[in-house]
Amino acid sequence: xxxxxxxxxxxxxxxxxxxxxxxxxxxxxxxxxxxxxxxxxxxxxxxxxxxxxxxxxxxxxxxxxxxxxxxxxxxxxxxxxxxxxxxxxxxxxxxxxxxxxxxxxxxxxxxxxxxxxxxxxxxxxxxxxxxxxxxxxxxxxxxxxxxxxxxxxxxxxxxxxxxxxxxxxxxxxxxxxxxxxxxxxxxxxxxxxxxxxxxxxxxxxxxxxxxxxxxxxxxxxxxxxxxxxxxxxxxxxxxxxxxxxxxxxxxxxxxxxxxxxxxxxxxxxxxxxxxxxxxxxxxxxxxxxxxxxxxxxxxxxxxxxxxxxxxxxxxxxxxxxxxxxxxxxxxxxxxxxxxxxxxxxxxxxxxxxx
Amino acid sequence: xxxxxxxxxxxxxxxxxxxxxxxxxxxxxxxxxxxxxxxxxxxxxxxxxxxxxxxxxxxxxxxxxxxxxxxxxxxxxxxxxxxxxxxxxxxxxxxxxxxxxxxxxxxxxxxxxxxxxxxxxxxxxxxxxxxxxxxxxxxxxxxxxxxxxxxxxxxxxxxxxxxxxxxxxxxxxxxxxxxxxxxxxxxxxxxxxxxxxxxxxxxxxxxxxxxxxxxxxxxxxxxxxxxxxxxxxxxxxxxxxxxxxxxxxxxxxxxxxxxxxxxxxxxxxxxxxxxxxxxxxxxxxxxxxxxxxxxxxxxxxxxxxxxxxxxxxxxxxxxxxxxxxxxxxxxxxxxxxxx
Numbered sequence: 001x002x003x004x005x006x007x008x009x010x011x012x013x014x015x016x017x018x019x020x021x022x023x024x025x026x027x028x029x030x031x032x033x034x035x036x037x038x039x040x041x042x043x044x045x046x047x048x049x050x051x052x053x054x055x056x057x058x059x060x061x062x063x064x065x066x067x068x069x070x071x072x073x074x075x076x077x078x079x080x081x082x083x084x085x086x087x088x089x090x091x092x093x094x095x096x097x098x099x100x101x102x103x104x105x106x107x108x109x110x111x112x113x114x115x116x117x118x119x120x121x122x123x124x125x126x127x128x129x130x131x132x133x134x135x136x137x138x139x140x141x142x143x144x145x146x147x148x149x150x151x152x153x154x155x156x157x158x159x160x161x162x163x164x165x166x167x168x169x170x171x172x173x174x175x176x177x178x179x180x181x182x183x184x185x186x187x188x189x190x191x192x193x194x195x196x197x198x199x200x201x202x203x204x205x206x207x208x209x210x211x212x213x214x215x216x217x218x219x220x221x222x223x224x225x226x227x228x229x230x231x232x233x234x235x236x237x238x239x240x241x242x243x244x245x246x247x248x249x250x251x252x253x254x255x256x257x258x259x260x261x262x263x264x265x266x267x268x269x270x271x272x273x274x275x276x277x278x279x280x281x282x283x284x285x286x287x288x289x290x291x292x293x294x295x296x297x298x299x300x301x302x303x304x305x306x307x308x309x310x311x312x313x314x315x316x317x318x319x320x321x322x323x324x325x326x327x328x329x330x331x332x333x334x335x336x337x338x339x340x341x342x343x344x345x346x347x348x349x350x351x352x353x354x
Numbered sequence: 355x356x357x358x359x360x361x362x363x364x365x366x367x368x369x370x371x372x373x374x375x376x377x378x379x380x381x382x383x384x385x386x387x388x389x390x391x392x393x394x395x396x397x398x399x400x401x402x403x404x405x406x407x408x409x410x411x412x413x414x415x416x417x418x419x420x421x422x423x424x425x426x427x428x429x430x431x432x433x434x435x436x437x438x439x440x441x442x443x444x445x446x447x448x449x450x451x452x453x454x455x456x457x458x459x460x461x462x463x464x465x466x467x468x469x470x471x472x473x474x475x476x477x478x479x480x481x482x483x484x485x486x487x488x489x490x491x492x493x494x495x496x497x498x499x500x501x502x503x504x505x506x507x508x509x510x511x512x513x514x515x516x517x518x519x520x521x522x523x524x525x526x527x528x529x530x531x532x533x534x535x536x537x538x539x540x541x542x543x544x545x546x547x548x549x550x551x552x553x554x555x556x557x558x559x560x561x562x563x564x565x566x567x568x569x570x571x572x573x574x575x576x577x578x579x580x581x582x583x584x585x586x587x588x589x590x591x592x593x594x595x596x597x598x599x600x601x602x603x604x605x606x607x608x609x610x611x612x613x614x615x616x617x618x619x620x621x622x623x624x625x626x627x628x629x630x631x632x633x634x635x636x637x638x639x640x641x642x643x644x645x646x647x648x649x650x651x652x653x654x655x656x657x658x659x660x661x662x663x664x665x666x667x668x669x670x671x672x673x674x675x676x677x678x679x680x681x682x683x684x685x686x687x688x689x690x691x692x693x
Contacts, residue, residue: 079661113609137503
């Protein structure tokens with residue numbers, strides 16, 4: 001009994017000491033940082049980056065781009081946090097960044113919703129928040145400073161403009177296209193599908209069918225198989241990412257048809273991952289429109305603008321390339337703007353960061 | 355004899371508890387020294403441990419109780435997801451008010467507790483299997499409601515979620531402004547739950563019965579305790595706390611979606627174990643679980659503050675700690691046997 005009492009007493013004493021220590025320590029060290037704060041602020045910019053995870057090559061390249069941009073040599077101190085696909089981890093990390101008094105917070109959100117509270121805390125602490133990749137759905141757009149990401153609709157438009165030019169160059173009489181969509185509701189799916197649907201109306205193509213392949217190879221293959229059974233006149237497949245394209249190619253070849261410029265069916269794809277471009281090099285994928293993960297430089301641009309006291313654009317899009325097999329089309333025009341088309345070679349693939 | 359055994363057990367567990375508390379203090383103090391320039395010593399950093407883990411704390415309380423009965427509940431993560439989704443869906447798509455949402459959250463928790471408790475206590479099914487089924491069911495129901503993310507925009511709910519309670523302590527920012535430290539109502543609720551559970555487990559007949567049946571169900575029955583009823587009550591309480599915790603979790607994330615709170619049950623179990631609760635039952639303290647939760651929070655905030663370590667180190671450190679505590683527990687158990 002004595003021992004237990006002693007133990008209980010010690011616990012209380014220690015936690016009291018902790019709380020007391022916490023308070024007093026907090027004050028002393030803060031005055032220290034206050035003194036040194038002014039000179040460290042001018043030399044090194046601290047950036048807290050909360051990343052979704054490392055689930056794909058695209059994501060890894062995205063993280064690497066941030067790390068390369070916000071390096072010590074460039075005068076930054078990057079605090080990188082991998083949320084392992086959990087929103088609650090990201091919320092915790094942002095709270096941590098706020099307490100560290102980072103100069104800027106960069107957030108690649110796991111989910112679109114649920115950011116109001118923590119972004120409000122960041123705003124109260126006067127820390128600008130830059131959102132990358134996915135958009136956030138918040139009650140007040142002032143809760144974040146800027147967004148950097150891909151213009152998925154433009155990607156779709158570019159791909160379709162290329163197809164139109166290519167068909168003219170090759171003298172294809174009619175285009176019977178099927179669309180293997182991404183996961184329904186994902187912003188990439190919405191944008192890329194819209195790009196295609198607008199083009200179908202504009203150029204008078206036959207859109208035979210649209211079905212979701214959920215951005216996976218297995219589902220892409222399954223969808224392509226059923227489409228091939230239904231229609232025997234398909235000559236173009238519009239896959240909304242590389243994985244679906246791999247599945248579609250397998251399905252087409254298994255059905256005894258051929259892919260490529262001289263084959264029965266042209267396969268178009270998005271993302272331009274390393275494996276995707278390797279297939280583009282061989283012509284299995286005729287066109288691969290890039291979804292650029294290298295957000296670092298664009299985010300830095302925004303930070304430099306904020307530092308200089310300028311107001312950056314609320315929405316900033318990253319530059320994205322178009323990669324094709326062969327050089328039948330040199331450039332495409334979308335909404336009055338020209339975009340160069342790169343012919344995929346070994347060098348192009350080896351030069352890429354991801 | 356029985357009484358003596360109980361006493362040595364409690365002594366062993368109070369050593370474990372002391373080690374846990376000490377470990378937390380050492381870890382936090384080390385963090386304050388190493389990262390004092392990075393804000394680790396601020397009171398707000400400490401309070402953030404509670405803000406971020408309020409839901410987990412309440413859920414881990416329930417977990418501790420069922421673990422003391424020698425049971426386990428792995429459905430709590432799914433219950434949390436279901437609560438968040440149901441609450442979000444009712445308020446956003448069916449126009450329910452926030453009070454109805456609270457009732458719903460508690461109702462869902464109680465329903466899970468009742469069914470699982472009945473199956474465990476009266477049909478003698480393994481708790482692991484029962485709650486495994488509960489886990490799949492909860493996650494499945496969540497996706498039945500909606501597979502899309504639902505953002506909560508209900509005004510009353512957001513008012514609760516964003517209501518800051520300022521404390522008289524605080525710290526100075528780099529620019530020299532005084533920033534008062536604050537907590538959210540979720541923290542207050544979690545702490546109230548903690549105190550109530552500590553009292554219930556220590557001073558009520560129900561609490562003592564839970565320890566007794568967990569220590570040895572056979573002898574507890576011979577002592578005239580109603581083992582089945584106590585077990586049912588324990589699961590009911592656990593379910594209720596999962597509902598409360600789920601709602602607190604929801605107040606923190608303000609959204610419902612299928613993948614939410616995945617693996618939360620494991621965080622709750624590991625917090626309880628680090629806090630000195632034995633998986634074999636009969637030993638454990640809600641107060642220890644609090645420190646289990648705080649240690650988990652501290653590890654992740656240390657690693658985030660450090661800034662260059664991969665956040666998988668949180669898991670690695672936690673697993674090392676778990677091993678350490680399990681070994682300690684078995685050392686204490688074997689010491690007890692020798693006596």
